[in-house]
Structures are given as structure tokens and as C-alpha cells.
Amino acid sequence: MKTLLLFLTLGLHLYAGIxxxxxxxxxxxxxxxxxxxxxxxNFKGExxxxxxxxxxCKGCKKEMPEFFELQKSYKKSFKIVTVSVDDKASKSQxxxxxxxKKTGIKTPFISLHDSDKSVAKAYQAVAxxxxxxxxxxxxxRLIIVGSLNSEDIEQLKLEINKLK
Amino acid sequence: xxxxxxxxxxxxxxxxxxxxxxxxxxxxxHFADPKMSLSxxxxxxxxxxxxxxxxxxxxxxxxxxxxxxxxx
Numbered sequence: 001m002k003t004l005l006l007f008l009t010l011g012l013h014l015y016a017g018i019x020x021x022x023x024x025x026x027x028x029x030x031x032x033x034x035x036x037x038x039x040x041x042n043f044k045g046e047x048x049x050x051x052x053x054x055x056x057c058k059g060c061k062k063e064m065p066e067f068f069e070l071q072k073s074y075k076k077s078f079k080i081v082t083v084s085v086d087d088k089a090s091k092s093q094x095x096x097x098x099x100x101k102k103t104g105i106k107t108p109f110i111s112l113h114d115s116d117k118s119v120a121k122a123y124q125a126v127a128x129x130x131x132x133x134x135x136x137x138x139x140x141r142l143i144i145v146g147s148l149n150s151e152d153i154e155q156l157k158l159e160i161n162k163l164k
Numbered sequence: 165x166x167x168x169x170x171x172x173x174x175x176x177x178x179x180x181x182x183x184x185x186x187x188x189x190x191x192x193x194h195f196a197d198p199k200m201s202l203s204x205x206x207x208x209x210x211x212x213x214x215x216x217x218x219x220x221x222x223x224x225x226x227x228x229x230x231x232x233x234x235x236x
Binding site: 003052054056057085086087117120121125126127128130 | 167171188189190191192193196197
């Protein structure tokens with residue numbers, strides 16, 4: 001009977017997804033440049049927008065300039081952390097440089113590289129891009145599937161202000 | 165016997181789990197490569213379509229004003 005329960009638990013675990021109200025899974029990732037390492041602990045006490053993206057994903061590329069503007073409008077207590085799932089960090093860097101040229105803003109947020117897709121797996125991303133709004137206590141408050149336009153960003157700002 | 169059968173069934177079905185079989189969205193880098201497109205070059209695809217329809221001589225070319233003869 002115990003064995004049966006164990007197998008059932010394992011089976012159900014495969015279907016269990018991450019949802020709002022869950023604790024944000026921890027991670028250890030390096031920046032795109034590979035110079036600095038970050039974990040979730042680094043963002044304790046701050047509202048975080050964790051964004052999973054890739055340079056091959058059209059929706060991700062579309063929303064990226066919006067994130068440049070969003071981070072620029074918040075100086076304290078809110079951080080955007082982008083996690084690229086590109087195989088090569090250079091592809092992400094190249095794209096971010098093109099956005100820098102276009103917007104005239106130097107990348108204002110932390111850009112991490114997840115080549116083995118460990119964060120995407122831990123957060124059980126169902127689409128690209130996916131964003132997770134995490135509160136000061138490290139709890140996921142909002143899961144956003146798909147890309148955000150300027151109107152969505154305004155709605156997101158209301159949510160961020162509530163958590164700040 | 166029944167338990168063994170049930171366990172085998174669970175193991176077998178877990179093999180069909182969505183997460184084990186499906187290519188996850190974050191794993192689609194190679195699928196997203198333009199090389200993987202059926203028509204990687206839009207201009208070339210248009211030209212090929214035009215030639216194909218002329219040879220077929222059945223649909224009257226690629227647009228409304230062409231007669232299917234290959235000429236304009």
C-alpha cells in the first residue's frame with residue numbers, strides 16, 4: 001500500500017504546476033557576462049519581476065523595450081531580473097545591445113543566463129515569454145504568460161505599487 | 165499480482181506524461197531557427213510558388229491578373 005502511495009505521489013508530482021501564492025523557487029545563475037552570480041536571496045526585501053526570455057522568441061523581443069522603460073521608472077524596491085534561456089549568452093547580449101541602441105538606455109536590469117534551462121524548469125514555464133511578479137517575502141503574486149504591451153505594463157505597475 | 169499490474173500501469177502512463185514527452189517552450193531554440201522554416205526565404209518561396217502554379221497550369225498563377233502562361 002505504501003509503495004502504491006509513493007508511486008501515486010510521484011505520478012501526481014509530474015502534473016503539479018507552480019501557481020500564484022507559491023514560494024518562488026530559488027536559483028543560482030551567472031550574469032550574461034559571466035562575471036557575477038545571483039540567487040533569490042540577493043533580492044530579499046525587494047519586489048522582483050522575473051522574466052524568462054530568449055533571443056529567438058519574437059514575443060520576448062517585442063516586450064523587452066517595455067522592460068527598459070519599466071525599470072527606468074522604478075529606482076528603489078523593484079527590480080527586473082531577466083533570465084535568458086539562449087544556448088549562448090552572446091546571442092542575448094547582442095539583442096540587448098540592439099535594444100540599448102534603439103531606446104538610448106543602458107540595460108537597466110539584471111540579465112542572467114540559464115543555458116541548462118534550470119530556472120525555466122523550476123518555474124514550470126508554459127510559454128515564452130513568462131514573467132513572475134514576486135513580493136518582498138519571495139512569494140509569487142502574479143504569473144504572466146506571454147508578452148506584455150504598454151497597456152499591460154500600466155496594469156502591472158498597479159500590481160507592483162500594491163506590493164511595494 | 166494486482167498491485168504489480170497497477171504499478172506497471174502507473175509507470176507506463178507516467179511515461180506518457182506531458183512534461184516527459186512534450187518539447188517545452190523554453191527548449192524550442194532550434195525549432196525557432198529560420199532554417200527550420202518550410203520557406204526560409206520569403207522572396208524565394210513566392211517565386212517557387214509562381215513557377216509551381218505555372219507548371220501545374222491549373223490555378224492561373226499566383227495572383228488574380230496572371231493567366232498561368234508564365235507571362236504577364
